[in-house]
Amino acid sequence: MNDQYLTVTALTKYLKRKLTTDPHLKEVWLRGEISNFKHHSRGHMYLSLKDKGARIQSVMFAGYNNRLKFSPENGMNVLVKGEINIYEPMGQYQLYIKEMQPDGIGALYMAFEQLKEKLETEGLFSPERKKSIPVHPKHIGVITSPTGAAVRDILTTLERRYPIVPVTVLPVMVQGERTAASVSKAIEYANKHMDCDVLIVGRGGGSIEDLWGFNEELVARTIAASHIPVISAVGHETDTTISDFVADVRAATPTGAAELAVPSIDELRDQARVLQARLNRVMVTQHDQSKQKLDRLQKSYAFKYPEQLMKQKEQDLDRLLEQLTSQIKRSHSQASERFRYINKRLSQQGPESQIKDGKEKLEAYKKQFTLRFQNLLTQKQNQFEKSLDKLTLLNPLDIMKRGYAIPFDTKGKVVKRVHQVQKGDRLSVQVQDGSLDVEVLDVKEDEHVREES
Amino acid sequence: MSEKKAEISFEEAMKQLEELVEKLETGDVPLEQAIQYYQKGMELSKVCNEKLGHVEKQMQQIMNEHGELEPFSVQEEGKS
Amino acid sequence: MSEKKAEISFEEAMKQLEELVEKLETGDVPLEQAIQYYQKGMELSKVCNEKLGHVEKQMQQIMNEHGELEPFSVQEEGKS
Amino acid sequence: MSEKKAEISFEEAMKQLEELVEKLETGDVPLEQAIQYYQKGMELSKVCNEKLGHVEKQMQQIMNEHGELEPFSVQEEGKS
């Protein structure tokens, strides 16, 4: 019964033997997607290949993977070639990959892109690194195949444009696996042993595989390291290699490279002419501008300003002077006017009229006064005369005019009765026009009068 | 007498005179009385007359006094 | 008397004179009073007259004194 | 007297004169006051007149003194 049981090792060895003897498993072509990719520090690559339904553990040892032109990455679809075997310690069957290339795009393209990115990241393409090509090269190195059309194009062009420059062709392989090493060696040689001041590196057109040598990192790094400025001319216009990126100048074609390497004497002459023309122009311009500016300043208002200022000030002064004079005249004439007016009023206020009025009034008073007084006097006189007339009319002695006489005794009494007198008495008899002194001769008394009294 | 009379005013004298005249006008006055009245009247009349004359003289004098001073005013008066 | 009168103003004298005239106009004035009024009036009149004459003389004098200054102003006036 | 007056300004003299004239113009001024005002007025008027004349003479003098500078400016003005 015991014999029925195998050890794990025995089984594993059995399976291993089975697998290794199967001719199909010895060379397996497989398509799949990379996952769990791990690039071990010792150089081996571990990965899984998978598709929708399954996965297989794989390994690619350093000895194989150092020939890869690209770096595998997770998710990358690849085509691989290898053998199936068992890794005994784990009892695990694995695909031992010998070759790998990207599925879909080509491996070379992949490698190109990857290297380009890498070198660009390192800064090998940066414009600052680019060395300038001397205008007048003294010695030109041409690194290319000595037999191709490229070298002919280059040499012809150089001869045509700039025949005085010496040219040295460094023949190299431009196709095949040795290209990179060959080119790189030639560049290094030129740097070490030649007094070139320009290198033209290139070849004619071809497929990507044909041009591949110029895409290799070795060449790129050698070009970057070159002290001599490098003009790259690989393939035709549409072909661009890593070398082109690294080179100091990229020419589209070998002919173009030669044109870039040497100047045309006519171009130089033109350049010199242009510079001189610019020199002249800028000098003349500066001079003209200075002159114009000076003219402008000289013609500016400011240079006429003092004249105009003077004119204006003259006018200002005249105006002020005129105003001053007219003002003083006005002041004086106003004062005169005022004076004349008041003087006229004063002269009208002379008391002549008052005096005249006074006189007239006084005269009137005096006249009136005298008149009144005379009236009064006349009135009094009239009154008196009237009284006097009346009195005169009433004069009791008037009767005598009719012949009567009034006897008065000596005492002045009117003798009315006979018994008032005696014989011999002296009487005064008043008659119309005087009195008569008489003596009483007799006294006779009437009878009836006596009784009556 | 005239001096005593002079002391009464012209108006008083005139008044007395007028009274006398009135009395006389009644006609009731006995002759003798009448004669006395009359005589008194005449005296009063004289007084009045004198007074009037005096005043007139005074006036003339005043006029003269002020006349020479102001001949023209006199003339003025003369014209009017 | 005239000196005393001279102290009263012309207007006062005229006023008094007017009053006297008015008094005389009433006619009630006794004769002797009247002649006195008349005399006073004439005196006042004299005073007034004198005052007027004095003022007139003053005026004449002022005119004579200031007569010469007039032409200046008059000419100015004539020009303007 | 005129010297004393000369010390007052033209305006002061004019003011006094104006006051006098106004007083006189009210017509209430008694005659003797009036003649005095009038006299004073005439004096003030003389003062004012003299001052005016003086100022005019000064003006003329200043103009003559500075007269030489005029033509220069006047010509300039005439051109412009």
Added chain:
Amino acid sequence: MSEKKAEISFEEAMKQLEELVEKLETGDVPLEQAIQYYQKGMELSKVCNEKLGHVEKQMQQIMNEHGELEPFSVQEEGKS
């Protein structure tokens, strides 16, 4: 006096002159003050005039001195 005035600038003199004119224009200036302003104004005016004349002479002199350099620019000017 004119020397003292000469030390003030033209503008200052003009300003003072203008102020005097303005003062006179208000019409409130007493006559005697006015004539003094006038005199001062005339003096200032003289000062201004002299200064103007001086500056004008300077200008003429400068123009004469630099006259020869002008044609150069002027001709250039003419061409352009």
Added chain:
Amino acid sequence: MSEKKAEISFEEAMKQLEELVEKLETGDVPLEQAIQYYQKGMELSKVCNEKLGHVEKQMQQIMNEHGELEPFSVQEEGKS
């Protein structure tokens, strides 16, 4: 003075000239200041003119010296 000016550069002289021009053109410059500015301006203008003239002569000389070398570039200049 002009020698002292000659030591300043054309640009410095132009700058000073420009400043003077600007100052004068603001119009606020007092008369006496203005005439001084004017004088200085004229001097600076002269200096600038001389310097420019000198440079022009130098230019002409250099062009003549190098003329045979490249007559056409000078012509080019002239045409443009």
Added chain:
Amino acid sequence: MSEKKAEISFEEAMKQLEELVEKLETGDVPLEQAIQYYQKGMELSKVCNEKLGHVEKQMQQIMNEHGELEPFSVQEEGKS
């Protein structure tokens, strides 16, 4: 001087000339400096011209001498 200049290379002369032109074209160069630059520029330009002329002459000469010359002789050099 021209001899000293002759020692600099064509490139150097062109470079200096270009620098001068560029400096001048910035417009910041003072006039008197500019005329000096101009002079130096003209000298450099002359140098360049001379050098170009020299090269041209050389070329002409080579062509004549080596008209038949094979590019391969150059190659030969490369091989050695």
